Amino acid sequence: MKVLIVDMTHGGSTLALEFSKRENCEVLAWDIYHTLQEEDRSSLENNHIQLVDDSFYANSGHDNSELVVIAPVHCNLSIPPHMTHHQAVKYLLGNEIKVPVMEITGVKGKTSVVAMLKEIYRDKNPLLLSSRGVEVLFDGEETTLQKNISITPASIITAWRLAQEFYKDIARQPDICIFESSLGGTGLADVGIITNIVEDYTIAQGTSSASKAKQQMFASKVVICDHDSYHKNYSLDPATREKTNTYSIKENDTGQVNVWAHNIHYHLHKTTFQVEVVDLKTTDGKLVNTSFTVSTFAPAQYHLENTLSAISASLAMGTPPKTIIRGLENFKGLPGRTSLLKMGKTVVIEEINPGINVTAVKRSVNMIKSYDKPAIVLGGSYGVTCEEIDENSLVEFLDSLDEEIPLVLTGDLGYNLNKQINRGSIYQNNIDLAVGEAKNAGGKNILFIYRSNFSELGRR
Numbered sequence: 001m002k003v004l005i006v007d008m009t010h011g012g013s014t015l016a017l018e019f020s021k022r023e024n025c026e027v028l029a030w031d032i033y034h035t036l037q038e039e040d041r042s043s044l045e046n047n048h049i050q051l052v053d054d055s056f057y058a059n060s061g062h063d064n065s066e067l068v069v070i071a072p073v074h075c076n077l078s079i080p081p082h083m084t085h086h087q088a089v090k091y092l093l094g095n096e097i098k099v100p101v102m103e104i105t106g107v108k109g110k111t112s113v114v115a116m117l118k119e120i121y122r123d124k125n126p127l128l129l130s131s132r133g134v135e136v137l138f139d140g141e142e143t144t145l146q147k148n149i150s151i152t153p154a155s156i157i158t159a160w161r162l163a164q165e166f167y168k169d170i171a172r173q174p175d176i177c178i179f180e181s182s183l184g185g186t187g188l189a190d191v192g193i194i195t196n197i198v199e200d201y202t203i204a205q206g207t208s209s210a211s212k213a214k215q216q217m218f219a220s221k222v223v224i225c226d227h228d229s230y231h232k233n234y235s236l237d238p239a240t241r242e243k244t245n246t247y248s249i250k251e252n253d254t255g256q257v258n259v260w261a262h263n264i265h266y267h268l269h270k271t272t273f274q275v276e277v278v279d280l281k282t283t284d285g286k287l288v289n290t291s292f293t294v295s296t297f298a299p300a301q302y303h304l305e306n307t308l309s310a311i312s313a314s315l316a317m318g319t320p321p322k323t324i325i326r327g328l329e330n331f332k333g334l335p336g337r338t339s340l341l342k343m344g345k346t347v348v349i350e351e352i353n354p355g356i357n358v359t360a361v362k363r364s365v366n367m368i369k370s371y372d373k374p375a376i377v378l379g380g381s382y383g384v385t386c387e388e389i390d391e392n393s394l395v396e397f398l399d400s401l402d403e404e405i406p407l408v409l410t411g412d413l414g415y416n417l418n419k420q421i422n423r424g425s426i427y428q429n430n431i432d433l434a435v436g437e438a439k440n441a442g443g444k445n446i447l448f449i450y451r452s453n454f455s456e457l458g459r460r
Contacts, residue, residue, distance in 0.1 A: 002026045004052070006071035008036045011085055011154025013044060015070065018092050018157055020047045028052050028067075032075065072152070073183050073213040076204040086153040086216050089186040093160060100283075101177045102313060103185040105214050106195030108360060109306040110151070110180045113195055115334045116296075116310035117178050120319065120327030127174035129159040129181075131354075132334075136166055136174060151182045184216030190283045191316045192220025195309050197229040198359045218243070222283050224312045226305060227257050245280050245316055247308040249301060259312045261304060268340060268347060268371065268445070271298040275311060282318050292321045296328035299349065300367030303338060346439050348446045356380065356451040358393045365401070368447040375406040375443025377434050379414030380451025389413065389451060395420045406441035410434040413451055 001024060005016040008031040016029045027049045036044075036051075044051060057077075070088045071081040083091065102117060104110045114130040118137070128135040133147040134155075145162040149155050156179050163174055183203070185192045200211045211233040217223055218240050225234065227248040234240050247259040258280045264273040272295045280288040294311070298304040307328065314324045333339035341348040351364050361378070368374040378398075391413075398407065398421050407425040409418045414434075418427040426441070428434040431450070438446045 001068065002028070002066050003068045003070055004028045004030060004057070005088075006030045006057075006069065006077070006081065007032050007075055007085075008040065009033045010072050010074075011150065011152035012072075013040050014154035014157055015085060015088055015092075016044060016049050017047055018154075019088075020049055026050075028056070030054075030057060073216065074203040074208070076207050084153075084184070084216065086181070086184050086186045087219075089153045089156050090188050090219075092157060093186075093188060097160065097173075097177060097188060099173055099176055100191075100317060101179065101189045102191045102193065102317070103179045103181050103189035103217065103220065104193040104195065105181050105184055105217055106193070107198050107200075107210060109195040109302070109309065112303070112306045112334050112338060113193060113310050113313075114178055114180050116307060116328060116331050117313065119331045120310065120314050120324055121176050121178065122327065122330075124175040127159060127163045127177045129155055129177075129179045131180060134159045134162050136163055138166075151180045153181050153184075153186055156181065156186060156188070183210065183213040185214075185218075185220055187216070187219030189217075189220035190222065191313050192217040192223045193309055193313050194223065194225040194229060195306060196226045197233055199357055200233075222281055222316045224309060224316060226309065231256075243281065245312055247305075247312045249304060249308075259308055259315070261308060264304065266299060266304075266370075268299045268349070269297070270295050271304060273298075273304065275308075277315060280312065280315050282316050284318060286318070288315050290315075290321060292325060294325055294328055296331050297333045297338075299338075300363065302363045302367075343435075343439065346444055346446060348435060348448050351447065351449045352452060354452060356389065356449060358390050358397065361394060361449055362397060364447055364449055365397075368445060369402075369405070371445040373442055373444035375408070375438040375441055375446045376401075377408045377410060377431075377438050377446060377448045377450075378417070379409050379411035379431075379434070379449075381412055391416065391420070398425075399423050406438055406443055408434045408437045408441070411450065411452075 003019050005012045016027050019025050020027045029044055029049050030052050069081040070083045071077055072085045104113050111130045118128055122137055125138050131151050133149055134145040136143050194214055194217050197211045200209050202209055223244045225244055225246055227246040230246050245258040248257045250260050250262055259277050261273045261275055275292055275294055277288050277290045296307055298307050311324055339350050341350055403424055409425050409427045410431055418425055426437050428437050
């Protein structure tokens with residue numbers, strides 16, 4: 001077998017090294033974005049992987065019938081590859097992982113859903129991959145195996161290999177795997193989750209979109225998807241209908257929602273709501289019809305939508321409602337992503353995420369407006385994800401806010417916003433001082449939105 005792995009930036013090196021371990025497999029690696037570090041280059045060459053340049057594909061990649069081309073879904077090649085990186089992960093691990101798998105993709109909420117599922121399956125010794133790292137829970141003890149890992153599909157291989165090393169002395173596997181993955185699913189999942197498509201951004205140099213890439217998740221045995229995203233993007237494909245469960249805040253008129261919430265009482269610390277379940281399809285072919293009450297950290301609608309995603313996925317796995325209720329009761333938010341920080345009588349609601357976009361800002365601000373004496377601290381960095389924020393739209397939104405809501409801007413993003421907006425604002429580069437400015441301006445419930453990796457805020 002002769003394979004060409006395209007793109008060393010987004011997990012290609014991991015895939016190439018994994019294929020090189022197979023007998024009678026000749027591996028070629030194409031660093032299409034020219035970002036390969038010397039250390040990684042040496043590692044590939046030491047494992048007898050041939051590095052090729054752009055001319056190789058142009059001259060022989062098209063008509064070489066013996067060559068299997070494997071490229072990420074966001075890569076715009078002139079000829080479609082034989083496999084995406086996602087599909088290659090299943091090819092490599094499909095016969096190894098013998099335990100239930102849950103995969104999570106979506107534009108927003110992925111890491112939060114992983115954190116909720118972690119609490120629900122805490123007693124099942126889960127292996128977790130998220131943007132926060134690779135983690136295992138064993139007999140209630142949490143161990144981080146690697147921090148600062150990407151959520152490219154190849155990271156699932158890294159997570160699985162790390163878990164094998166962790167468990168080697170006791171000759172066992174985790175009881176369940178919960179993997180966050182960007183732009184789709186591998187097909188390994190018993191339950192695949194698409195949290196939402198709140199912004200359907202373009203990929204592959206404008207030739208495709210996030211929603212099309214995430215359609216790979218329908219290779220899972222059962223799929224969970226928010227109702228609006230499913231019916232907007234996927235419902236016309238008959239192959240998706242018999243394996244999909246949808247969720248929503250409330251039942252729609254057509255009765256097509258499988259899981260919805262009502263009788264909702266929002267609170268900063270604990271939100272309580274009733275869950276209704278109708279004909280939800282499970283991995284073993286059963287239908288679930290039930291109703292129960294949940295109390296958990298979900299201070300706004302979009303947090304509740306993430307919670308419904310985790311509930312739906314757990315029910316599809318055949319998990320009893322009492323286990324779900326207990327797990328979500330223990331969920332206190334995700335430190336840095338969405339969590340509460342008390343400063344005397346002031347509460348700071350932290351929303352720290354490298355992928356924060358205008359939609360996320362609007363949802364967070366709409367949440368804080370409903371609480372007493374709100375204030376906003378907004379800022380962050382550029383270049384933390386491939387998708388930059390739409391500053392023009394953000395400026396328009398900020399100018400529309402009530403002047404009575406104090407606005408403090410911080411970081412490089414805040415510096416540029418401060419030069420463009422027309423409404424009153426304060427700029428303070430130091431994050432702690434920025435929060436202090438919001439408090440001094442009368443803020444009792446301060447929304448802190450920062451576009452960054454949480455690990456980069458160690459200076460706080």
